[in-house]
Amino acid sequence: MADAFFGTDLFSDLERLQQQMTGLFGGFPSSIRAGRFGAFPPINVGATDESIEIVAFAPGIKQENLEVSIDRGLLTISGERHAVWQADMPEARRYAQERFVGSFRRVIELPEGADPDKVQAKYANGCLSVSVGRREASKPRAITVN
Incomplete structure (x- = not known):
């Protein structure tokens, strides 16, 4: 059904977007209860x-x-x-910590x-x-x- 409206598989696009966001932000916990980044x-x-x-x-x-x-x-x-x-x-001078x-x-x-x-x-x-x-x-x- 999604192909009729968007011309592609909507779920594949959403999964690709999620992977890009995870790569951008370094992978946050899977739920808010899992802990702070x-x-x-x-x-x-x-x-x-x-x-x-x-x-x-x-x-x-x-x-x-x-x-x-x-x-x-x-x-x-x-x-x-x-x-x-x-x-x-x-x-010593610190450059990174x-x-x-x-x-x-x-x-x-x-x-x-x-x-x-x-x-x-x-x-x-x-x-x-x-x-x-x-x-x-x-x-x-x-x-x-x-």
Whole structure:
């Protein structure tokens, strides 16, 4: 039907336009909930039957500069990454800087069944892993059919 009005396949044109826009802007997340473009630290969020798993990729941050809190269903990861540039080479002039330096804060909305009393966090090899347990009532269970 689209051929009759436009003389070409409309969906192919739209897909080509989307690819051009993605190339122009560098590829934004697939949905608004997927995260902000260029947000630091980048995170992965997943789930098991027992817990919600969050991994924040935050290399170059000391463990004592990280803070994890949970309040009203929101998990907040905050901290600060200090610059190493000035300490190593105080006389050098900077031409480009791609590494994020400064304070950051990421807020992740947890699913309804998350239990704020069952939170564990560990930091190793530049990755902050946070595990939030699920409430017993929200865990999947098998129902016997009578």
